[in-house]
Amino acid sequence: xxxxxxxxxxxxxxxxxxxxxxxxxxxxxxxxxxxxxxxxxxxxxxxxxxxxxxxxxxxxxxxxxxxxxxxxxxxxxxxxxxxxxxxxxxxxxxxxxxxxxxxxxxxxxxxxxxxxxxxxxxxxxxxxxxxxxxxxxxxxxxxxxxxxxxxxxxxxxxxxxxxxxxxxxxxxxxxxxxxxxxxxxxxxxxxxxxxxxxxxxxxxxxxxxxxxxxxxxxxxxxxxxxxxxxxxxxxxxxxxx
Numbered sequence: 001x002x003x004x005x006x007x008x009x010x011x012x013x014x015x016x017x018x019x020x021x022x023x024x025x026x027x028x029x030x031x032x033x034x035x036x037x038x039x040x041x042x043x044x045x046x047x048x049x050x051x052x053x054x055x056x057x058x059x060x061x062x063x064x065x066x067x068x069x070x071x072x073x074x075x076x077x078x079x080x081x082x083x084x085x086x087x088x089x090x091x092x093x094x095x096x097x098x099x100x101x102x103x104x105x106x107x108x109x110x111x112x113x114x115x116x117x118x119x120x121x122x123x124x125x126x127x128x129x130x131x132x133x134x135x136x137x138x139x140x141x142x143x144x145x146x147x148x149x150x151x152x153x154x155x156x157x158x159x160x161x162x163x164x165x166x167x168x169x170x171x172x173x174x175x176x177x178x179x180x181x182x183x184x185x186x187x188x189x190x191x192x193x194x195x196x197x198x199x200x201x202x203x204x205x206x207x208x209x210x211x212x213x214x215x216x217x218x219x220x221x222x223x224x225x226x227x228x229x230x231x232x233x234x235x236x237x238x239x240x241x
Contacts, residue, residue: 002167003178004033009220011162011174011227016235018135026139028235030132033176034122039132041140044111057107057154059137061094063087063129065118090126091116093199097130097159097190098137100198106154112140123163123177127188130161131228135235158193158232162224164217166209171216173224185209189221193229 004012012033021027026041047058064087067073077083094116102112114136116129137155144150165175166185175183187202202214233239 008170008172011224014231016135016231018139018235025143026136028132028135030128032124032128034120035124035128036119037125037128037132038117038119039136040115041136042113043140047109047111056104057109058111059098059102061091061114061116063091063116069118069121093126094129094133097198098133101155101157101159101192103154103156112137123175123180127161127163130190134159135232138236158229159198160225160228161190162221163188164221166213171213171220173220187217191225195222
Protein backbone atom coordinates (compact mmCIF):
# COMPACT_ATOMS: atom_id res chain seq x y z
CA UNK A 1 0.00 0.00 0.00
CA UNK A 2 1.34 3.42 -0.96
CA UNK A 3 1.47 5.97 1.91
CA UNK A 4 -1.04 8.12 -0.01
CA UNK A 5 -3.37 5.17 -0.64
CA UNK A 6 -3.01 5.61 -4.40
CA UNK A 7 -2.93 2.71 -6.83
CA UNK A 8 0.49 2.11 -8.46
CA UNK A 9 -0.61 3.77 -11.72
CA UNK A 10 -2.37 6.75 -10.09
CA UNK A 11 -0.86 10.22 -10.14
CA UNK A 12 -1.40 12.89 -7.54
CA UNK A 13 -3.96 15.62 -8.37
CA UNK A 14 -2.38 17.76 -11.11
CA UNK A 15 -3.11 21.42 -11.84
CA UNK A 16 -1.52 23.50 -14.62
CA UNK A 17 -2.51 27.16 -14.40
CA UNK A 18 -1.18 29.40 -17.21
CA UNK A 19 -0.86 33.18 -17.09
CA UNK A 20 -0.11 33.27 -13.36
CA UNK A 21 2.74 35.82 -13.61
CA UNK A 22 1.51 39.22 -14.77
CA UNK A 23 4.69 40.51 -16.40
CA UNK A 24 6.21 37.34 -17.88
CA UNK A 25 5.77 36.64 -21.58
CA UNK A 26 4.56 33.18 -20.59
CA UNK A 27 3.95 31.51 -17.25
CA UNK A 28 2.42 28.50 -15.51
CA UNK A 29 1.89 27.38 -11.94
CA UNK A 30 2.37 23.60 -11.96
CA UNK A 31 0.99 21.62 -9.04
CA UNK A 32 1.67 17.92 -8.59
CA UNK A 33 -0.10 17.16 -5.32
CA UNK A 34 1.51 19.40 -2.69
CA UNK A 35 4.45 20.25 -4.97
CA UNK A 36 4.07 23.71 -6.53
CA UNK A 37 6.45 25.23 -9.08
CA UNK A 38 6.05 28.63 -10.71
CA UNK A 39 7.49 28.69 -14.25
CA UNK A 40 7.94 32.07 -15.98
CA UNK A 41 9.31 32.69 -19.47
CA UNK A 42 11.27 35.76 -20.58
CA UNK A 43 12.00 36.60 -24.22
CA UNK A 44 15.41 38.17 -24.81
CA UNK A 45 16.42 39.60 -28.19
CA UNK A 46 19.93 38.25 -27.86
CA UNK A 47 21.67 34.91 -27.59
CA UNK A 48 24.68 33.63 -25.63
CA UNK A 49 28.05 34.57 -27.18
CA UNK A 50 28.62 31.10 -28.64
CA UNK A 51 25.47 31.49 -30.79
CA UNK A 52 26.00 35.00 -32.12
CA UNK A 53 25.73 35.28 -35.91
CA UNK A 54 24.68 31.63 -36.25
CA UNK A 55 21.02 32.27 -36.98
CA UNK A 56 20.05 29.97 -34.10
CA UNK A 57 18.20 30.74 -30.92
CA UNK A 58 18.44 29.25 -27.44
CA UNK A 59 16.14 28.06 -24.67
CA UNK A 60 17.53 27.81 -21.16
CA UNK A 61 16.26 27.52 -17.60
CA UNK A 62 17.08 28.52 -14.05
CA UNK A 63 15.76 26.61 -11.05
CA UNK A 64 15.57 27.45 -7.37
CA UNK A 65 13.76 26.50 -4.18
CA UNK A 66 12.30 29.14 -1.88
CA UNK A 67 13.65 28.95 1.70
CA UNK A 68 10.39 27.60 3.18
CA UNK A 69 9.41 25.33 0.30
CA UNK A 70 10.52 22.44 2.53
CA UNK A 71 9.84 21.32 6.10
CA UNK A 72 12.72 23.36 7.49
CA UNK A 73 14.14 26.61 6.15
CA UNK A 74 16.81 26.24 3.50
CA UNK A 75 19.32 29.05 3.06
CA UNK A 76 19.05 30.93 -0.22
CA UNK A 77 21.76 29.87 -2.63
CA UNK A 78 22.37 33.51 -3.50
CA UNK A 79 23.30 34.10 0.14
CA UNK A 80 25.86 31.29 -0.07
CA UNK A 81 27.27 32.73 -3.27
CA UNK A 82 26.99 29.54 -5.30
CA UNK A 83 24.47 27.07 -6.62
CA UNK A 84 24.39 23.49 -5.42
CA UNK A 85 25.20 20.65 -7.78
CA UNK A 86 21.57 19.52 -7.56
CA UNK A 87 20.29 22.93 -8.67
CA UNK A 88 22.66 23.04 -11.63
CA UNK A 89 21.74 19.51 -12.67
CA UNK A 90 17.99 20.20 -12.55
CA UNK A 91 18.10 23.45 -14.48
CA UNK A 92 20.22 21.82 -17.17
CA UNK A 93 17.67 19.02 -17.41
CA UNK A 94 14.85 21.54 -17.88
CA UNK A 95 16.79 23.41 -20.57
CA UNK A 96 17.67 20.20 -22.46
CA UNK A 97 14.07 19.04 -22.31
CA UNK A 98 12.73 22.26 -23.82
CA UNK A 99 15.41 22.51 -26.50
CA UNK A 100 14.64 18.95 -27.59
CA UNK A 101 11.23 20.03 -28.90
CA UNK A 102 12.11 23.56 -30.07
CA UNK A 103 13.22 24.45 -33.61
CA UNK A 104 16.11 26.72 -32.65
CA UNK A 105 16.72 27.82 -36.25
CA UNK A 106 13.08 28.90 -36.65
CA UNK A 107 13.33 30.73 -33.32
CA UNK A 108 16.00 33.01 -34.75
CA UNK A 109 18.68 34.77 -32.73
CA UNK A 110 16.72 35.24 -29.53
CA UNK A 111 16.75 33.47 -26.19
CA UNK A 112 13.85 32.21 -24.11
CA UNK A 113 14.79 31.99 -20.44
CA UNK A 114 12.53 29.99 -18.11
CA UNK A 115 12.68 30.69 -14.37
CA UNK A 116 11.41 27.79 -12.25
CA UNK A 117 10.82 28.65 -8.60
CA UNK A 118 9.71 25.91 -6.21
CA UNK A 119 7.08 27.39 -3.90
CA UNK A 120 6.43 24.11 -2.11
CA UNK A 121 8.25 20.79 -2.39
CA UNK A 122 6.74 17.36 -1.80
CA UNK A 123 8.62 15.28 -4.35
CA UNK A 124 8.84 15.62 -8.12
CA UNK A 125 9.88 19.28 -8.32
CA UNK A 126 11.95 18.72 -11.47
CA UNK A 127 9.14 16.88 -13.25
CA UNK A 128 6.63 19.59 -12.34
CA UNK A 129 9.14 22.20 -13.55
CA UNK A 130 9.60 20.54 -16.96
CA UNK A 131 5.84 20.10 -17.41
CA UNK A 132 4.99 23.66 -16.42
CA UNK A 133 7.89 25.14 -18.36
CA UNK A 134 6.53 23.78 -21.62
CA UNK A 135 3.33 25.76 -21.09
CA UNK A 136 5.30 28.91 -20.25
CA UNK A 137 7.46 28.42 -23.35
CA UNK A 138 4.43 27.81 -25.58
CA UNK A 139 2.76 30.98 -24.30
CA UNK A 140 5.89 33.07 -24.87
CA UNK A 141 6.35 31.76 -28.40
CA UNK A 142 2.67 32.22 -29.20
CA UNK A 143 3.08 35.87 -28.25
CA UNK A 144 5.92 36.23 -30.76
CA UNK A 145 3.72 34.71 -33.46
CA UNK A 146 0.78 36.96 -32.55
CA UNK A 147 2.98 40.07 -32.75
CA UNK A 148 4.35 39.06 -36.16
CA UNK A 149 7.90 38.49 -34.91
CA UNK A 150 7.69 34.81 -35.85
CA UNK A 151 5.73 33.39 -38.80
CA UNK A 152 4.95 30.05 -37.12
CA UNK A 153 5.31 28.43 -33.72
CA UNK A 154 8.84 26.95 -33.58
CA UNK A 155 7.83 23.83 -31.65
CA UNK A 156 8.13 20.28 -33.00
CA UNK A 157 6.24 18.59 -30.16
CA UNK A 158 5.26 19.00 -26.52
CA UNK A 159 7.28 17.73 -23.57
CA UNK A 160 6.42 16.67 -20.03
CA UNK A 161 8.04 14.74 -17.21
CA UNK A 162 6.98 12.37 -14.47
CA UNK A 163 8.69 10.36 -11.76
CA UNK A 164 8.47 6.62 -11.14
CA UNK A 165 10.07 4.40 -8.57
CA UNK A 166 10.19 1.05 -6.90
CA UNK A 167 8.64 1.13 -3.44
CA UNK A 168 8.80 -2.18 -1.66
CA UNK A 169 8.89 -4.47 -4.66
CA UNK A 170 6.40 -2.65 -6.88
CA UNK A 171 6.81 0.02 -9.54
CA UNK A 172 4.72 3.13 -8.85
CA UNK A 173 3.99 6.39 -10.65
CA UNK A 174 4.54 9.99 -9.47
CA UNK A 175 6.32 9.68 -6.13
CA UNK A 176 5.62 12.13 -3.35
CA UNK A 177 8.26 12.83 -0.70
CA UNK A 178 7.11 10.03 1.63
CA UNK A 179 7.71 7.51 -1.16
CA UNK A 180 10.76 9.17 -2.67
CA UNK A 181 12.56 9.08 0.68
CA UNK A 182 12.16 5.31 0.98
CA UNK A 183 12.15 4.19 -2.67
CA UNK A 184 14.50 1.39 -3.69
CA UNK A 185 14.68 2.93 -7.17
CA UNK A 186 14.11 6.55 -8.18
CA UNK A 187 13.54 7.46 -11.83
CA UNK A 188 12.51 10.53 -13.83
CA UNK A 189 11.14 10.20 -17.34
CA UNK A 190 11.04 13.11 -19.82
CA UNK A 191 8.95 12.25 -22.88
CA UNK A 192 7.39 14.16 -25.74
CA UNK A 193 3.68 14.27 -26.45
CA UNK A 194 4.27 11.61 -29.13
CA UNK A 195 5.97 9.37 -26.51
CA UNK A 196 9.51 9.85 -27.83
CA UNK A 197 12.15 9.66 -25.10
CA UNK A 198 14.02 12.86 -24.28
CA UNK A 199 15.78 11.75 -21.11
CA UNK A 200 15.58 9.05 -18.46
CA UNK A 201 17.27 9.34 -15.07
CA UNK A 202 17.09 6.10 -13.08
CA UNK A 203 19.10 5.17 -10.00
CA UNK A 204 19.05 2.19 -7.66
CA UNK A 205 18.90 3.74 -4.21
CA UNK A 206 18.83 0.31 -2.57
CA UNK A 207 18.91 -2.98 -4.45
CA UNK A 208 19.57 -3.00 -8.21
CA UNK A 209 16.49 -3.27 -10.42
CA UNK A 210 15.97 -5.60 -13.37
CA UNK A 211 14.64 -5.09 -16.89
CA UNK A 212 11.12 -6.14 -15.92
CA UNK A 213 10.87 -3.41 -13.27
CA UNK A 214 12.36 -0.86 -15.65
CA UNK A 215 9.85 -1.83 -18.34
CA UNK A 216 7.01 -1.45 -15.85
CA UNK A 217 8.25 2.00 -14.80
CA UNK A 218 8.45 3.02 -18.46
CA UNK A 219 4.89 1.77 -19.03
CA UNK A 220 3.64 3.77 -16.07
CA UNK A 221 5.59 6.84 -17.20
CA UNK A 222 4.11 6.71 -20.71
CA UNK A 223 0.61 6.58 -19.23
CA UNK A 224 1.42 9.48 -16.92
CA UNK A 225 2.87 11.58 -19.74
CA UNK A 226 -0.24 10.97 -21.87
CA UNK A 227 -2.35 12.39 -19.06
CA UNK A 228 0.01 15.34 -18.53
CA UNK A 229 0.06 16.10 -22.26
CA UNK A 230 -3.73 16.20 -22.33
CA UNK A 231 -3.69 18.58 -19.37
CA UNK A 232 -1.07 20.78 -21.08
CA UNK A 233 -3.22 21.16 -24.20
CA UNK A 234 -6.27 21.92 -22.08
CA UNK A 235 -4.35 24.57 -20.14
CA UNK A 236 -3.27 26.13 -23.43
CA UNK A 237 -6.84 26.13 -24.69
CA UNK A 238 -6.01 23.76 -27.53
CA UNK A 239 -8.41 20.94 -26.69
CA UNK A 240 -7.00 17.43 -26.77
CA UNK A 241 -3.97 18.36 -28.89
